[in-house]
Amino acid sequence: MKAPMKEGSNREKQKPGQNRSMCPVFGRCGGCQLLGMSYEEQLAWKKEELKKLLKGLCPVEGILGMKDPFHYRNKVHAVFDRDRKGNIISGIYQESTHKVVHVEQCLIEDEKADEIIGTVRGLLKSFKIRVYDEDTQFGLMRHVLVRRAFATGEIMVVLVTASPVFPSKNNFVKALREAHPEITTVVQNINGRGTSMVLGDKEHVLYGKGYIEDVLCGCRFRISSKSFYQVNPVQTEVLYGKAMEYAGLTGTETVVDAYCGIGTIGLIAAGNAGRVIGVELNPDAVRDAIHNAKLNQMKNARFYCNDAGRFLTEMAASGDKVDVVLMDPPRSGSTEEFMRAVAKTGAGKVIYISCNPETLARDLKFMKRLGYRAVKGVGVDMFGMTKHCEVCVKLERGR
Template sequence: MDRTGTAASVSRAASAEQLRPGDVVVVTVKRIGINGEGIGYFRRKAVFVPGALPGEVVKARVTAVHPRHLEAEAFEYERRSPDRTEAPCPVYGPCGGCQLQHLRYDAQLRAKEELVRESFERYAGMASPPIRPILGADDPWGYRNKAQLRVGVGRDGPILGLYAPGSHRLIEMPACAVQHPVVNRAVEAVRGALREVRVPVWNEKTGEGALKSVVVRASRADGRVQVTFVTAGRELPGKNALIRELRRRLPELASVAQNINPDRTPLVFGDETLTLWGNDRLDETLGRLRLRLSPRAFFQLNPEQTVRLYDTVLEAAALTGRERVVDAFCGTGTIALWLAPHAAEVRGVESVAEAVADARENARTNGAANAFFFEGTAEHWLAVWEKKGFRPDVVVADPPRTGCGESLLRTVLDMRPPRFVYVSCNPATLAKDCRRLLDGGYRLEWLQPVDMFPQTAHVECCALLVAG
């Protein structure tokens, strides 16, 4: 029987194409998918089963039929994996922020290595991609330095949480197992302050109310906390009382900011940010770097693993002090500044003006006189600089999940820098872009996976490509 108590008989369909939603299949799970789901096969058609693990045999009810795969929900386990474990989070599953808490950490690492391998086999056509052993975290819990939470209304007042996957149903977050303890304390303080002051919450259906989201960031350098309230308009009713209450509840508070986002959009931040109290930036360190982070500034969520990732980038760049380096998606400049002491000159390019301003300030803070930052796209600036006689020895790219884009790849192939160091959070687009570079004459030396986000299906990877 399935979880509703209904008798469930296995489908006798001769082919997967005959299956319909509601049919029952028996699936042996072979691997973990890119979203953390278990993947098995029925009559040679892939079946995606959330929560199922490699080696498990499950009875699952088909929930959706697609041309190339089926989606199904497991309701009975005929064989369970020895790697299965109890997830510690009370809202694991409904929350959707983590996908692998029910898988032992050593098995998570193996699964993520396999994700990289499968991506390069499938999208780059490489039978044996040169993958190094993944760099796992010393502590796979309590690593996140930032919480980005939607605000809703509950029985006792405002609640903070995440939308359940594929819905706008808000799941209230208790203390989160992957958030740093300081972040959890700060979120609890914000929740209490909001309930005390009764700030009107924005209603996405009617457009009424003020408060949409709360972003909390904690510094590993000094334990101080930056809180940003995202509102639908410039008005934040009760803001002075809210700040007083927050200061009372959270001694670690360093700053309170307001970001204005009037749009109905899944994007959290709008373009305008106001400092309501305290410093306009949060002091942070990353290895030897000293950083000052504005509320919207991008900063890696797992500082300990970020050091491992950036050291891998430094190894790939193989700098001797004479090289000219371009960081093609520099953000707030952290990779560029990590490389600057080892290079003759580093130039970073970023399309977001606020991030460029942060990068320049970070360069001044760290005394990096050989680091320069430019607003725009890397392909534009590389062409401009080439006309002036500047050709990089190393190009580093850490693009969005969508990849580098054809324009930048074409520019790199035209200029042929001796080393191209590619950092990616999406193994599929990394493999596709590497295939493009391999076809253009580059050689893939190695791939280094790094587990930046334990308990999730995400895997970061650094690839070193050398011009042939």
């Protein structure tokens, strides 16, 4: 959704004393496009935008907002650089650039994560560790990623280095843990590629078990450095609760969780379904999903590493029955091939979770051509202060 105002717009129209005065980098980082609005105004704007985008495609029930729209991000990533004086800075790239905006405290990031990143920044100076320079491709420390489990309090710190050689790494980790004893695991991820990708393929566990665990909707999940896990756990429970309400499971259905990741929504559904089949292309995510099924003693859930569209096509060809399809595609939306495969299964219900209402609108038009009608939808505000909004839509197959 397009933000209603950009930096440089007529500021006289905004009320004084609102959120943006709380952020020293507002307008430079590009992250919180709606910071100039009160939270109530943000929700009203998102609701109207949803209604416009989905007009004639899906009735919108409303938007479910947060009780506290600040410090909700349980996954925080920072990139390192140096300022003009040579001081180590950390933060995020300025929008559409590779210029780092120094951020010490962010209104939407977990406060403990920001503290840990500040400590890492100080330790880099103390241990005389060079930060990575994208232009020269020299230096060691590229990024730091902090993930905090909301329910368990477990914290993972991922130190992303350009080389596997990490001088004084044991002492570095010891100093970090002494400053933050709440850290439960530290991982070194090696990214030697000359690209802007954050994580590399190889990693070593420097402390702890190499992953954290969190509880969501009564299920326990293992989260590794590369796992996709929603960044706002409180609102994720709201979102998945609405998805389960729309699915209306009775305990007998065959449910396919497409784009299943580490199995979150599929395993939440498994408690009220006959069987759940999760499909995901990322092999690391599938391994985590299989582990999570065992962790939750869900014997009626199976996970497969495959293309979801191809998998559904094969299910349909074999005559395997599918009652409900849960789909949570990336921002680019689904594909026509996948949606055709859904139609081939004859699934009576499709629950579409979208992080991009614009591609959702496109996909709903295509699903309508395939005989599926969007019965209702609801927005769930997962990302306060930003223009982004999740949407959950219930589709039913025409008779």
